[in-house]
Amino acid sequence: MTNNEIADAVVIGTGAGGAPLLARLAMAGLKVVALEAGKFWKATDDFATDERAQDFLFWNDERLSAGNDPIAFGRNNSGTGVGGSTLHYTAYTPRLQPDDLRLRTDFGVGEDWPLGYHRDIEPYYDELEQFLGVSGPAPYPWGPSRKKAYRYGPLPVNGAGRLMEKGCRELGIHTSPAANAALSAPQFQEGFGWRSACTNRGFCQAGCNNGAKASMDVTFIPLAIQHGAEVRAECFVTHFERDSRGRITAVVYQQNGQEKRQRCQNVFLCAGAVETPRLLLMNDLANSSGQVGRNLMAHTALQIWGEFDEETIPWRGIPGAVISEDTHRPEDPDFVGGYLLQSIGVMPVTYASQMARGRGLWGPSLHDAMNRYRHVAGINILGDCLPYGHNYLELSDEKDGRGFPKPRVHFSMGENEERLTSHANQIMRAVWDAAGAKNVWAFPRNAHVIGTARMGTDREQAVVNPNGRSFDIPNLYISDNSTFPSALSVNPALTIMALSLRTADQFL
Amino acid sequence: MENPILSGSVVDLINSDRVTPATRSALLERLNKPAVTNPQFFSEAEFIRLQLVCNQLVPQPKGDSIDIAGLIDDRLANQKTDGWRYDDLPNDGDAYRLFLTGINQTAEALYDHSFDTIIAKQREAVLLAAQQGEATGPAWQMLPADRFFGELLAEVVEVYYSHPMVQERIGYTGMADLMV
Numbered sequence: 194m195t196n197n198e199i200a201d202a203v204v205i206g207t208g209a210g211g212a213p214l215l216a217r218l219a220m221a222g223l224k225v226v227a228l229e230a231g232k233f234w235k236a237t238d239d240f241a242t243d244e245r246a247q248d249f250l251f252w253n254d255e256r257l258s259a260g261n262d263p264i265a266f267g268r269n270n271s272g273t274g275v276g277g278s279t280l281h282y283t284a285y286t287p288r289l290q291p292d293d294l295r296l297r298t299d300f301g302v303g304e305d306w307p308l309g310y311h312r313d314i315e316p317y318y319d320e321l322e323q324f325l326g327v328s329g330p331a332p333y334p335w336g337p338s339r340k341k342a343y344r345y346g347p348l349p350v351n352g353a354g355r356l357m358e359k360g361c362r363e364l365g366i367h368t369s370p371a372a373n374a375a376l377s378a379p380q381f382q383e384g385f386g387w388r389s390a391c392t393n394r395g396f397c398q399a400g401c402n403n404g405a406k407a408s409m410d411v412t413f414i415p416l417a418i419q420h421g422a423e424v425r426a427e428c429f430v431t432h433f434e435r436d437s438r439g440r441i442t443a444v445v446y447q448q449n450g451q452e453k454r455q456r457c458q459n460v461f462l463c464a465g466a467v468e469t470p471r472l473l474l475m476n477d478l479a480n481s482s483g484q485v486g487r488n489l490m491a492h493t494a495l496q497i498w499g500e501f502d503e504e505t506i507p508w509r510g511i512p513g514a515v516i517s518e519d520t521h522r523p524e525d526p527d528f529v530g531g532y533l534l535q536s537i538g539v540m541p542v543t544y545a546s547q548m549a550r551g552r553g554l555w556g557p558s559l560h561d562a563m564n565r566y567r568h569v570a571g572i573n574i575l576g577d578c579l580p581y582g583h584n585y586l587e588l589s590d591e592k593d594g595r596g597f598p599k600p601r602v603h604f605s606m607g608e609n610e611e612r613l614t615s616h617a618n619q620i621m622r623a624v625w626d627a628a629g630a631k632n633v634w635a636f637p638r639n640a641h642v643i644g645t646a647r648m649g650t651d652r653e654q655a656v657v658n659p660n661g662r663s664f665d666i667p668n669l670y671i672s673d674n675s676t677f678p679s680a681l682s683v684n685p686a687l688t689i690m691a692l693s694l695r696t697a698d699q700f701l
Numbered sequence: 702m703e704n705p706i707l708s709g710s711v712v713d714l715i716n717s718d719r720v721t722p723a724t725r726s727a728l729l730e731r732l733n734k735p736a737v738t739n740p741q742f743f744s745e746a747e748f749i750r751l752q753l754v755c756n757q758l759v760p761q762p763k764g765d766s767i768d769i770a771g772l773i774d775d776r777l778a779n780q781k782t783d784g785w786r787y788d789d790l791p792n793d794g795d796a797y798r799l800f801l802t803g804i805n806q807t808a809e810a811l812y813d814h815s816f817d818t819i820i821a822k823q824r825e826a827v828l829l830a831a832q833q834g835e836a837t838g839p840a841w842q843m844l845p846a847d848r849f850f851g852e853l854l855a856e857v858v859e860v861y862y863s864h865p866m867v868q869e870r871i872g873y874t875g876m877a878d879l880m881v
Contacts, residue, residue: 238723242876245863246727251784259788267784394878402721402878508875541873545862549854553832555758556825563862567872594780601788 194423200226200457203444205430205472208277209689210673211463212409213321215424216417217697225422226455228446230468231273233426234280236410240400244542247399250274250281254593256467260584261605262639264491268398268543270642271467275426276410278465279686283397284374284406285513286327286687287533288318290336290521293681296577300529302609303579304678307650307659310337317691322372325407325690326380326388329372335518345377348391351510353570356501357536358515360572360628366620371516371535374407374687384419385411393510395538413690428453429595432476433460440668447595459668459700463693466675470586470645471600473656479646479663479671484656486586488647490680491604491639493532493576495614496547497621498569499630505538505570512538520574520620521682528612531682532576534621541566551636562632572624574617575640578680579609586645604639641685646675661696672696711869711876719877728865728876737771741778742794743801748774750801750817757824758854759861767867769860773797787848799844800853804831806838 194200201223204211211227218225232249234240241247252271258264272278291310296303308314319340321327329343347370350358354370361368375391382388388404388411397406404411418424427448434443434454443454462469470486473479517534539547545563548554554562583605588598606614618635625633649655652664657676663669672693674685681688714720715728740748748770755769777794790796807827808816816827830836832854834847861867865876 237721241723241727242721242878243724243727243863245731245859246724248783253782253784255782256785257788258785263787265785267782271784392878395875402723508873540875541868541871542859542862545858546855549858550851553851553854555828555832555854555858556760559759559858563871 194224194226196453196455198224198456200224200455202459202461203228203455203457204461204463205444206277206463206465206468206673207275207409207414207424208272208463208465208673209279209409209686210465210693211277211461212413212417213690213693214461214463214672214697215422216413216420217694218701219417219420219422221701225417226457227417227422227424228428228430228444228455229275229424229426230429231275231426233275233424234410236400236402236404240402242394242396242402244399244540247281250400255599257589257591257599257601258604259601260603264602264604264639264642266467269640271465275414275424276408279408280400280410281398282408282686283512285535285684286322286325286372286374287516287518287683288336289314289681289683289688292522293679293683296530296679302529304647306678307648313695314688314691317694318687320694321687321690325374325412326376327372327374327407328377330370333372334367334369335521343372347371348373348375348377348511348514349393350514351393351395351538352505352507353536353538353572354510354514356505356570356628357534357572357624360624360626361517363627364623366517366519366534366624368515368517371513373511373513375401375511376405382412382415384415391511395508395510395512396540397512398543399540430472431597433478439666441666459670461670461672461696463672465673466642466645467586467600467602469671469673469675471588473646474588475597479656479665479669481665482653482656484647484654486645488580488644489584489586489602489604490578490580490643492641492643492680493578493606493610493614493617494573494638494640495617495621496537496571496573496636496638497618497625497633498571498636499625499633500565500568501570501629501631502568504567506567507538507544507569508540510538514538520617523616526616528609528616529579530577530609530613532574532613532617533683535573535575537571537573539569539571544569547636552634570630572621574621575682575684576613576617577682578639579607580644580679581607602642606639641674643674643677643680643685646671647678648676649678660699661692670696670700711865714874714877715865717877721878724876724878731863732865734768736766736768737774740771740774742774747798747801750805751797753817753824754804754828754853755857757821757828758857765866767861767864769857772860773856787852789845790849790852791844796844796849796852799840800831800849803836803838803840803844803846804828806840807831807836810837
């Protein structure tokens with residue numbers, strides 16, 4: 194398509210929010226163009242099995258992190274390249290549970306979602322788990338019973354997973370092999386070809402090189418292209434042209450140092466919970482509610498590490514092999530919401546870096562600890578987070594390399610997050626003690642930025658309606674984690690994809 | 702002189718068919734990268750001091766010479782960032798320079814000598830004071846010492862443990878893919 198032709202839709206961003214709807218719209222016969230800031234990689238040729246060599250998967254333009262619990266970006270909470278953050282997600286794909294959608298109803302704080310589980314979300318989970326080729330247990334022990342089993346059996350349980358099973362068994366906590374969007378058997382993918390089964394090389398967070406992991410570049414993107422979508426890589430969107438009624442008529446972007454514009458009927462903004470509000474704030478767009486950048490949340494994600502007598506080979510196998518959702522709604526909690534428990538493997542550079550930040554080890558004590566790397570295993574949580582007035586994203590006065598304001602992200606845990614994390618800290622330490630861990634230590638962290646352009650039914654309180662459509666600009670839609678009204682007690686990727694498909698269906 | 706780094710069995714592994722061409726290329730480039738002798742970002746004096754800091758944080762076995770300071774100089778000269786920084790820290794380059802000035806001021810306050818000339822035990826004490834946010838010297842008014850120390854340590858450690866020979870020493874063989 195030429196830039197002067199009028200696209201039916203321009204999709205900004207090709208991650209979990211953009212790629213599914215790009216394919217859906219293309220399959221409906223629409224002329225669609227995706228603009229992606231990063232490159233179009235060829236995983237087999239470009240992805241080294243080496244952490245440092247894979248730094249290019251992360252959004253490395255500088256962001257400023259403020260507050261009492263500043264959020265790390267780069268390898269956390271960001272992604273770039275066709276496929277977005279799914280290029281380096283761990284492929285952990287639990288479903289949300291229905292009560293995740295009604296925090297305010299159940300607890301009197303936080304927000305309810307304007308969506309129903311069985312009507313609006315479950316059908317898309319059913320579709321996605323089959324399409325992506327999610328590997329998981331049958332039955333899955335938590336949440337509503339599912340209409341279809343996972344497409345494939347679970348991936349092998351690795352060292353950390355076996356230890357979590359052992360520790361939890363001692364304490365009477367139920368565990369299960371987790372659902373992961375990585376293949377335990379080969380699968381044919383329309384537009385791509387055969388994806389290999391996972392070889393358990395454990396490198397999900399630095400890019401999968403054989404198509405086993407269901408990142409968007411081997412699933413929805415090739416499907417979209419097969420059906421006529423055009424994907425333009427290395428295009429950084431800067432602003433929009435609008436008509437006298439305020440509708441967007443063209444998307445303006447930079448490619449190879451040149452400014453270009455693509456005329457269009459509709460825009461789907463899917464750039465993630467940092468770049469989406471940043472672009473809107475830079476253009477003073479879609480913000481009559483004043484909520485763009487507000488309600489920023491980040492999952493409570495404390496990690497507990499320990500060393501074991503036996504070798505764990507922490508780099509082997511799908512990183513999040515074992516799950517428990519027994520803590521989804523703990524009995525007699527002193528906090529709102531809940532969390533899931535997850536075993537975690539880890540790559541050596543990431544582990545060394547976390548020991549530097551988390552334990553401050555250097556000199557001989559660092560060498561000693563790293564010499565026991567083959568005996569290390571971790572367990573972590575993924576828990577809810579409430580929205581607060583003090584947590585938000587704004588534009589700073591500092592300019593980035595392109596001359597645009599760097600975003601500043603304020604984040605401080607509230608009392609609820611402190612209490613939830615403290616509860617989880619006790620349980621995880623008990624599990625690791627029961628499993629035989631020594632030299633146990635905690636790495637505090639918050640993962641996944643969420644909620645900076647929330648959906649709702651009240652245009653004074655929300656940026657988009659339940660279908661993802663802007664209240665202010667009728668041909669602008671948002672589809673990514675920025676629209677989540679609450680953080681959820683599960684990893685967000687599968688739900689982002691579900692909402693993406695739903696937004697496309699509602700649009701069509 | 703033979704480079705001891707190239708004598709490890711990890712080199713055999715890298716050159717075997719258990720390693721993909723993309724991985725081999727990345728690791729051989731790292732192994733063969735010449736050490737930086739003319740720093741592009743730091744001054745000569747700053748660079749030598751940074752090398753002293755790196756040696757203290759990650760002491761290297763005799764014969765090893767992994768060029769940690771050189772890779773930090775490369776990154777800063779090319780204005781690369783890791784995607785974020787603490788809002789209360791200056792930009793990475795200024796922060797490094799302030800840190801190197803600050804530890805010198807602390808060394809002079811404690812020992813009446815430059816950081817560059819004190820003995821290793823004293824350097825360790827200066828760095829520990831910085832890590833604990835208890836270092837003295839005017840530079841620390843502009844740089845929260847403890848927070849930046851964490852950032853510096855993380856970068857040093859990431860560079861060091863990215864080296865294939867170091868990875869071999871800790872028993873990591875994950876650069877090899879199982880072929881199917």
